[in-house]
Structure formats: C-alpha cells, structure tokens
Amino acid sequence: MSLPLGAFELTVERQQIPSRLVRMAAPTASVAFGLLVGAVIIWAAGQDPILAYTEMARKGFGGRLALTGTLVLATPLILTGLAAVVAFRMKIWNIGAEGQLILGAVASSGLGLWLGDRGIGGPVGIVLMLAAGAGAGALWAALAALPRAYLNTDEVISTLMLNFVALGIMNYLIFSSFSHWRDPSRATFPVGRFLDDSMFLHRFTGRLHIGLFIALAAAGVLWWGLRSTRWGFEVWVTGDSPRAALYSGMRVDRKILSVLMVSGAFAGLGGGIEVGGVLGNLDPRALSLGVGFAGIVVAALARLSPLGVIPVAILVASFTNARPGLQVLGIPSEIVTLLEGILFLCIVGGEWFLRNALRLQRRAAGPGPGPVEVETAPS
Amino acid sequence: MNDSVLLLSLASAIVIGTPILLAGLGEMMTEHSGVMNLGVEGMMLGGGVVGFWMSTQHPSMALALAVGGGVGALFALIHAYLAVTLRVNQIVSGLALVITGTGFAGFVGSSNDSALIYARPQSSLEPVFGEGMQELPLVGPLVFGHDWVVYLSWLLVAAAAFWLFRTRAGLAVRAVGEDPATADTVGISVGVTRYVYTMIGGAGAGMGGTYLMAEIFATYQHGITAGLGWIAFALVTFAGWRPWRALVAAYVFGALRNLGFTLQILGASVPSDVLNALPFVLTIVALIIISARPAAARKYSAPSALAVPYSREIR
Structure with missing residues (x-):
C-alpha cells in the first residue's frame, strides 16, 4: 500500500518488531488524541475540559485517600x-x-x-x-x-x-x-x-x-x-x-x-x-x-x-x-464512562502503528540517494 | 379469561420482541459479512438516546427512527474502521464500543439544560389496522393490533432473507463472510462490503433503541436497554444466522421477558431473575446442540471468517 506525496511516497509495511520510539509514542499519542476528542465533547456540552481533567487526576491520584481508593x-x-x-x-x-x-x-x-x-x-x-x-x-x-x-x-x-x-x-x-x-x-x-x-x-x-x-x-x-x-x-x-x-x-x-x-x-x-x-x-x-x-x-x-x-x-x-x-x-459523571470508551477505542486503534511501519520514500522513478526512512509517530 | 391473558402477553411479546428483532437482524447482517460487533448494547443506547431526543422535538416516529438509526450507524462506523481498516481484535473493539455508547447515552441524557430523563415523546404510534380487524379472534391482537414499526420489522426480515439467500449481492456478502480471499479474487471489495454491513448493523441497533425508548417506554432512563442489546446479540446465534428464525426467536425471547408477569396473573410464581436468564441459557444449549451435530453445524454455524480480519498480504 502506498500513497504518492509529490516527489515522495508514503508506504505502509508490516513490521514484526516495532522500534522502542514507536512502542512508547503510539500509546502516548493515542491517549493524547483520545483526551483531545474527550475535551471537545466536554467543551461542546458547555463544561471546562481543563477543569474536568485536572479534577479527574486529582480525585484519582491526589492524596492518600484518592490513591488508596483508586488502588x-x-x-x-x-x-x-x-x-x-x-x-x-x-x-x-x-x-x-x-x-x-x-x-x-x-x-x-x-x-x-x-x-x-x-x-x-x-x-x-x-x-x-x-x-x-x-x-x-x-x-x-x-x-x-x-x-x-x-x-x-x-x-x-x-x-x-x-x-x-x-x-x-x-x-x-x-x-x-x-x-x-x-x-x-x-x-x-x-x-x-x-x-x-x-x-x-x-x-x-x-x-x-x-x-x-x-x-x-x-x-x-x-x-x-x-x-x-x-x-x-x-x-x-x-x-x-x-x-x-x-x-x-x-x-x-x-x-x-x-x-x-x-x-x-x-x-x-x-x-x-x-x-x-x-x-x-x-x-x-x-x-x-x-x-x-x-x-x-x-x-x-x-x-x-x-x-x-x-x-x-x-x-x-x-x-x-x-x-x-x-x-x-x-460535570455529569457519565462523562467518565464516555471518556473511558473513547480512550479505549483510540488506544486499541493506535496499536496499528505497532504492527505497521510508515515509510516516507523518494519515488522510485526519481534520481537521488536511496530511500529516506522516517518512522513516524501516529497522528 | 386465561385465554385473553395468554393472548395479551403474546401480543406484548411481539412488542418487546421488536427492538430485539431490529437490533438482532442488523447484527445478523454484520456477521454475515464476517464482522462481529459486540457493541450492540452500546449502539442501542447511543443511537436510541439521540432518536429519543428527536422524538421529543418532532412528532414523527419515522424521523426519530431515522436519526436513531443514523447515529447507531455512526457508532458502528467506529467499529468498522478499527476492525476492517486497522484490523484490531474485534472483541476488544466491540466491548470498548459498549462502554462508549453507554457513556454517551448517560452523558447526553443527563447533561444539557433540558434533561432527557424528564422529557416525553411528542406522539405515540397507533395500530395500523382498524378496530374491526383488531377485534378478530386470535389474529386480531396478534397480527392486526400493531403499529407500523412492527410491520416494518416483518418486512425487513423478509427483505433480509431474500437479499442474503436469493440475490447475487447477498451471495457476495456471504462470500465475504465465509471466504474473503476468494471473494476478493472474483472482484468483490471485502473492505467496502464489511463497512456497509457493519453500519447496517449499527442502524438496526439504533432503530431498536429508539423504538424501545420513544415508543415502548416513552421515556429515557440510564441503562434503559437493560441487556436487550446482549439478547439481540444472542439472537443471531440462537437463530442460526437465519432471518426467519430470528423473527420467531425474537418473540420467544420477548415472551420470556413478560412471562413472569403473565405467570403471576395465572397464579404461578417464577422469579423474573430466572426468566431473564433463560434466553441466554437457551442460546448456550442451542449452540452446544448445533456444534455436537456435524450436519447441523454445517447448516447453522457462524460464517467461517467471522471476527477474522482480512488482509491481502497475510493469509
């Protein structure tokens, strides 16, 4: 599978062993993307996403009571x-x-x-x-x-x-x-x-x-x-x-x-x-x-x-x-369930980047040096 | 007296069986294309809550069903993207969809200025046929006593049976579900087929959820589906992936939901907890019987490529 982009083309290849960078970056980026989607929904419902997230982190981990409750x-x-x-x-x-x-x-x-x-x-x-x-x-x-x-x-x-x-x-x-x-x-x-x-x-x-x-x-x-x-x-x-x-x-x-x-x-x-x-x-x-x-x-x-x-x-x-x-x-507490679902879907989807490598290469027809390998983190 | 109690409970089994049938028939279409979507309960809640909202804004049930079905299809689109394009584990994706749909329904239902919990639909449906036909013995309440959505569901069963087993297009779908590599070889697009049929499944679930909330209960509450989505998922297996069997099975499952109430009137007391579990017991028993008999297994078993992601490169 490949996608032409000007003088380059983007190809997707299967990989057995993802690089350490991708192993770290894929879930992190997926979580970030999920939180972003969640923020848009919270914002659309007329609430403050920043407040909601800081409050969630505080109630989940801030202090002994929160931490033991979580455990x-x-x-x-x-x-x-x-x-x-x-x-x-x-x-x-x-x-x-x-x-x-x-x-x-x-x-x-x-x-x-x-x-x-x-x-x-x-x-x-x-x-x-x-x-x-x-x-x-x-x-x-x-x-x-x-x-x-x-x-x-x-x-x-x-x-x-x-x-x-x-x-x-x-x-x-x-x-x-x-x-x-x-x-x-x-x-x-x-x-x-x-x-x-x-x-x-x-x-x-x-x-x-x-x-x-x-x-x-x-x-x-x-x-x-x-x-x-x-x-x-x-x-x-x-x-x-x-x-x-x-x-x-x-x-x-x-x-x-x-x-x-x-x-x-x-x-x-x-x-x-x-x-x-x-x-x-x-x-x-x-x-x-x-x-x-x-x-x-x-x-x-x-x-x-x-x-x-x-x-x-x-x-x-x-x-x-x-x-x-x-x-x-x-803030309706159901947002937590919704956010959980969205994050799950995003992280599960992000797994794709562990099994596939995106490579940006010069097109085969063009002259120049060999393929430039750029492994990209997920969008 | 006892006759009429029995008759009424059969008629109401058809009513409660209808959302099960709509959602189950949709999931059956999805599974025939080789995609398993465990998210029925979530799509039913997520699609249904928006369909219900529509019914509180506008008196047309058709509009509510269309909106609910559309939202259900959008939920299914997420599953299709994950399962077909990204080829993730369909069980995990489906369960994540259940959580998402449940959270979405809860969030939509309790936020906003006008909480949906207090809202009521603007209209309710009337039976299609006149008083004279409804008063006919036996067939009156059972066949002629329903609103148009029930008849629509019968029509959809017939259409699904014809489409899947009597047309070229249906054959193509089943080919994708049974053997995607071969289907691909003869020029059928596996990806497009699976996307379309996954979304059809979502539409069925969304319509079922809308009918449940906007017509049967005429209200929204958290977790109002109470496992009907899971029953719809079980229905596909119990019916052996056959639409006509799904019609009968949906009403059997619907009757079990009402049976406790009926038996109480008749003087017997069977706890509803036991009856609620019966559809699932029946499905397990049917599954075991079918798998124990090779002839039945060939005829009524799941599509061979069910829940198996397809890629040209890996076989």
Missing part, C-alpha cells in the same frame, strides 16, 4: 485483566470474566457466611473463602470450556451468555428468594447477609486491603507461569498454532480446559476479594459494574502482559474513582 478499585480489574491475558494468550476468547467474578463472589460469600456461623474465621477461614471464589470461577468457566474442548463450541458466545446466567443466579439469591445469602431481617429492601468480622480481609490504611497484594502476587505468578514453565510454553505454542501443538504431542483439549479454568479462577478470586475486602456481603448492585468487560480492554491495552495489566488497571480505576468528585463540580 481498591484497581484490585478486581487487575484480576479480570489477568483472566483475559491468560486466555487471550492462547487465542481462547474468554469474555465471561464478569460471570466468573460473580460466581466467585457467590461462592466466597456463601462459604464465608457458613464458616462465620460456625466460628471459623481468621486466616484459615479467609483462605478457604478466597479459594472457594477461585474454584467457583474456574468451574463456571468449565461450563464453556468443556464444550469448547470436546465439541469445538464457540467460546466467545458461550462465555458471554454465561455472564447473564450468573447475573440471574446472583439476583435470584438476593432479590427473589430467602436464601442462605440474604439477610432475613430485611424483608422489604433485600440485601445480602454480612460476613462475620473475622472473615474480612486485613486493612492497611483507608480502604486499602490485602486484596491488592493478592492481585499483585497473582500477576507475578502468571508472569512466571507463562514465561518459565512447560505449561506456559505450551499455552504459547497452542495459541500460535494449534496444529503444531497437536502434532508435537500436546493435549490441546486439556490445554483449552486448563487455560479457561485458570482464567475463570483469576476472575473468581477477584469476586471473592471484593466480597471479603470491600463489600462484606453479596451485593448485586455493586457487582454488576462491568469489571469483567473492562478487564478485557485492560488486558488488550497491556498487550497481554501480566505485569503490564497492573499500571493499566490502576489508571482505569483512577477514572472510576474520580466519578463522584466530578458530579460535585456539576
């Missing part, structure tokens, strides 16, 4: 991001992190309540509670993984559908039944029963709880697992060429099953941590906020790097954390 919001996002990373690495498109997180929250709160009733709290109870969350997430993912592995059923649609089934289960447990999860003393305004105090995750300062460090550890483990274990190598090979994997003797069906279940376990752990660290009960109003879908975008923006998920998730969480502050200023 608390980032915790489930890191885990759903990791869930997407491990599956997408093998080109298994798990878009069911939402539902796996919900089922994780259901199982964690269920077991947490049961253990609390029997006086088994503290570290042992908490570990069991979080393990139940991860396990439930894995099993929920298995509902899509088994047909995918053995019948080749499209996992995009099945994992997506399972989100809404999970949502239905959670709503049923709180709103439509007098289940183990529901607070029996609140008949008219249904809420989930609260865990015993001994089941809450340890808090440091403000709302910051130990869950963040569990999520960071999970990122480290996944990084190591994908990089340095046989399992990670096989994930990589299978993703690149399932046929090569099959002919070299790898059990591709089992790989699909294990990868989807590991993916579900990350998301389910996120649900458990939300229950034990933030909510204290099964709260459908708080657990249907799109963390699963956002996690997929986070993973894509982090280019499927387990460690890259961490900063991206924190950045996205800072946006969400800024919501209430903007509302106070009279």
Whole structure:
C-alpha cells in the first residue's frame, strides 16, 4: 500500500518488531488524541475540559485517600485483566470474566457466611473463602470450556451468555428468594447477609486491603507461569498454532480446559476479594459494574502482559474513582464512562502503528540517494 | 379469561420482541459479512438516546427512527474502521464500543439544560389496522393490533432473507463472510462490503433503541436497554444466522421477558431473575446442540471468517 506525496511516497509495511520510539509514542499519542476528542465533547456540552481533567487526576491520584481508593478499585480489574491475558494468550476468547467474578463472589460469600456461623474465621477461614471464589470461577468457566474442548463450541458466545446466567443466579439469591445469602431481617429492601468480622480481609490504611497484594502476587505468578514453565510454553505454542501443538504431542483439549479454568479462577478470586475486602456481603448492585468487560480492554491495552495489566488497571480505576468528585463540580459523571470508551477505542486503534511501519520514500522513478526512512509517530 | 391473558402477553411479546428483532437482524447482517460487533448494547443506547431526543422535538416516529438509526450507524462506523481498516481484535473493539455508547447515552441524557430523563415523546404510534380487524379472534391482537414499526420489522426480515439467500449481492456478502480471499479474487471489495454491513448493523441497533425508548417506554432512563442489546446479540446465534428464525426467536425471547408477569396473573410464581436468564441459557444449549451435530453445524454455524480480519498480504 502506498500513497504518492509529490516527489515522495508514503508506504505502509508490516513490521514484526516495532522500534522502542514507536512502542512508547503510539500509546502516548493515542491517549493524547483520545483526551483531545474527550475535551471537545466536554467543551461542546458547555463544561471546562481543563477543569474536568485536572479534577479527574486529582480525585484519582491526589492524596492518600484518592490513591488508596483508586488502588481498591484497581484490585478486581487487575484480576479480570489477568483472566483475559491468560486466555487471550492462547487465542481462547474468554469474555465471561464478569460471570466468573460473580460466581466467585457467590461462592466466597456463601462459604464465608457458613464458616462465620460456625466460628471459623481468621486466616484459615479467609483462605478457604478466597479459594472457594477461585474454584467457583474456574468451574463456571468449565461450563464453556468443556464444550469448547470436546465439541469445538464457540467460546466467545458461550462465555458471554454465561455472564447473564450468573447475573440471574446472583439476583435470584438476593432479590427473589430467602436464601442462605440474604439477610432475613430485611424483608422489604433485600440485601445480602454480612460476613462475620473475622472473615474480612486485613486493612492497611483507608480502604486499602490485602486484596491488592493478592492481585499483585497473582500477576507475578502468571508472569512466571507463562514465561518459565512447560505449561506456559505450551499455552504459547497452542495459541500460535494449534496444529503444531497437536502434532508435537500436546493435549490441546486439556490445554483449552486448563487455560479457561485458570482464567475463570483469576476472575473468581477477584469476586471473592471484593466480597471479603470491600463489600462484606453479596451485593448485586455493586457487582454488576462491568469489571469483567473492562478487564478485557485492560488486558488488550497491556498487550497481554501480566505485569503490564497492573499500571493499566490502576489508571482505569483512577477514572472510576474520580466519578463522584466530578458530579460535585456539576460535570455529569457519565462523562467518565464516555471518556473511558473513547480512550479505549483510540488506544486499541493506535496499536496499528505497532504492527505497521510508515515509510516516507523518494519515488522510485526519481534520481537521488536511496530511500529516506522516517518512522513516524501516529497522528 | 386465561385465554385473553395468554393472548395479551403474546401480543406484548411481539412488542418487546421488536427492538430485539431490529437490533438482532442488523447484527445478523454484520456477521454475515464476517464482522462481529459486540457493541450492540452500546449502539442501542447511543443511537436510541439521540432518536429519543428527536422524538421529543418532532412528532414523527419515522424521523426519530431515522436519526436513531443514523447515529447507531455512526457508532458502528467506529467499529468498522478499527476492525476492517486497522484490523484490531474485534472483541476488544466491540466491548470498548459498549462502554462508549453507554457513556454517551448517560452523558447526553443527563447533561444539557433540558434533561432527557424528564422529557416525553411528542406522539405515540397507533395500530395500523382498524378496530374491526383488531377485534378478530386470535389474529386480531396478534397480527392486526400493531403499529407500523412492527410491520416494518416483518418486512425487513423478509427483505433480509431474500437479499442474503436469493440475490447475487447477498451471495457476495456471504462470500465475504465465509471466504474473503476468494471473494476478493472474483472482484468483490471485502473492505467496502464489511463497512456497509457493519453500519447496517449499527442502524438496526439504533432503530431498536429508539423504538424501545420513544415508543415502548416513552421515556429515557440510564441503562434503559437493560441487556436487550446482549439478547439481540444472542439472537443471531440462537437463530442460526437465519432471518426467519430470528423473527420467531425474537418473540420467544420477548415472551420470556413478560412471562413472569403473565405467570403471576395465572397464579404461578417464577422469579423474573430466572426468566431473564433463560434466553441466554437457551442460546448456550442451542449452540452446544448445533456444534455436537456435524450436519447441523454445517447448516447453522457462524460464517467461517467471522471476527477474522482480512488482509491481502497475510493469509
């Protein structure tokens, strides 16, 4: 593909390894472009974009309270991001992190309540509670993984559908039944029963709880697992060429099953941590906020790097954390969601510059020295 | 008595099934060209909110639908650019579009001096056929009791079925969705086809959202689609990428939305949470059954190149 420009022509070539300059410049420029589009929209709506942006940065990161709030919001996002990373690495498109997180929250709160009733709290109870969350997430993912592995059923649609089934289960447990999860003393305004105090995750300062460090550890483990274990190598090979994997003797069906279940376990752990660290009960109003879908975008923006998920998730969480502050200023807080969407679209689009090189060359017909290579940053 | 309750709930299943059908039929066209747009819910909200705004400004529903459909198509254009031209992962782009459309609807709905939340459409639609025909037993409420948008959706189903499976142009679209390299070889422009059909899908979603807000609910609220866009996405799979099946499936899904209410009148109590999840359960079951039977899989499976970006250089 080439575009003539006077004596020069602009050609597009595919590249395998982008230069360091482009690797830095592409996302930066994409973010800048997205913020610019957002600024135009805020301005068109009669608000001050500069004020909105400075306020968003301040409410996201300015001060201890803002920062810990952002980190608390980032915790489930890191885990759903990791869930997407491990599956997408093998080109298994798990878009069911939402539902796996919900089922994780259901199982964690269920077991947490049961253990609390029997006086088994503290570290042992908490570990069991979080393990139940991860396990439930894995099993929920298995509902899509088994047909995918053995019948080749499209996992995009099945994992997506399972989100809404999970949502239905959670709503049923709180709103439509007098289940183990529901607070029996609140008949008219249904809420989930609260865990015993001994089941809450340890808090440091403000709302910051130990869950963040569990999520960071999970990122480290996944990084190591994908990089340095046989399992990670096989994930990589299978993703690149399932046929090569099959002919070299790898059990591709089992790989699909294990990868989807590991993916579900990350998301389910996120649900458990939300229950034990933030909510204290099964709260459908708080657990249907799109963390699963956002996690997929986070993973894509982090280019499927387990460690890259961490900063991206924190950045996205800072946006969400800024919501209430903007509302106070009279700027509709929905602008945050809109801006998030625009930034996601721009950064995803900016990835093009990592896979393609623009070269400005003298036209072949003209005399002169050889091709002048100018690698350009995205517009 | 019970008969009429059943009949009324069937008739209202057709009403709530119509936005699902419009959006689902659009997404079906998109997917036949090999593009998967997960952003239906976002396009429905984003297109619908502008269509709804139009209905509060002008009494013409046709104008509102056109504006809503147009905005939906513009949202889809973003997806088409990312998916077709820049060849990014369509799942990621589609989900980003859901977030964008939801944020856009929320922002438009709550900003401005005249908040759309308090606005009402200037008019509502009347049934097309006269009283006499509406009072016919059975077919009266089911067939003759609707406004023109419902009949338009039936017409669109017939048109889509004819277009996709009985015309050369439809064959070309399906060729692009099944095997873009071959389609390219015989001179069909893969890029243009995918852009056009992605935008048709956005228009369907925008129209569905407009009809939902301007006619069915006659109001705008945050998140008013409440997952209907996702149901429309499921519809395409459940219907096996066939327009006529989509017509039936849309009303089955619509009926499930109303079933809780109907059953309550009839004395049975099934929680609405369970019923709301049923369309998704049915879709998973249908998907698994189809993939387990090779003969069915050949006939009712997704276009082979669905969600696969096309480039001449890389095969």
